[in-house]
Amino acid sequence: MKKFLVRYLLPALLSMLTAVVLDFAFFGVPLFGMPEPEDVAYVEITNGRLMAEPKRVTGEDIELAVNLAGFLKFTLGEAEEEPRIEMVYHLKDGGTVSLAGGERSVLWKGRTLALKEDGLFVNLAEGIFFPMEEE
Secondary structure, X not given: OHHHHHHHHHHXXXXXXXXXXXXXXXXXXXXXXXXXXXXXXXXXXXXOOOOOOOEEXXXXXXXXXXXXXXXXXEEEEEOOOOOOEEEEEEEOOOOEEEEEEOOOEEEEOOEEEEXXXXXXXXXXXXXXXXXXXXX
16 A cells, blocks of 8 residues: 555655646636625726726626636735725625735735736726726
8 A cells, every 4th residue: 555655646646736836836826715606796896097986797797707806816925006906796695805906916815916917907807897988
């Protein structure tokens, strides 16, 4: 049994760990803990640059708002930047989940994290939820 562990299981586990570390290093770490679309009642999205009032998203656009957070991949370390887009997910059970992002950072669970892809989240959010509303 020990021979099996050393010969097969240990190399497999080390290979998986190496693959995960390399994936996070090259592509960034995804945000964990986002709600499922079916658990969200509505989403309020605020764009500090384009409008002061939050835009309320319901129906089919809830899935877009939840999936948009899937594009947020961060690197280790912190970034200093004011968020431009804020999304507040209002859950059906009465709770809320808040996410705010800027060109180079995201505010998630009280921490400001450096984004792997600069500007991607803001550009997608503005294009989907605030089309043709430019300064």
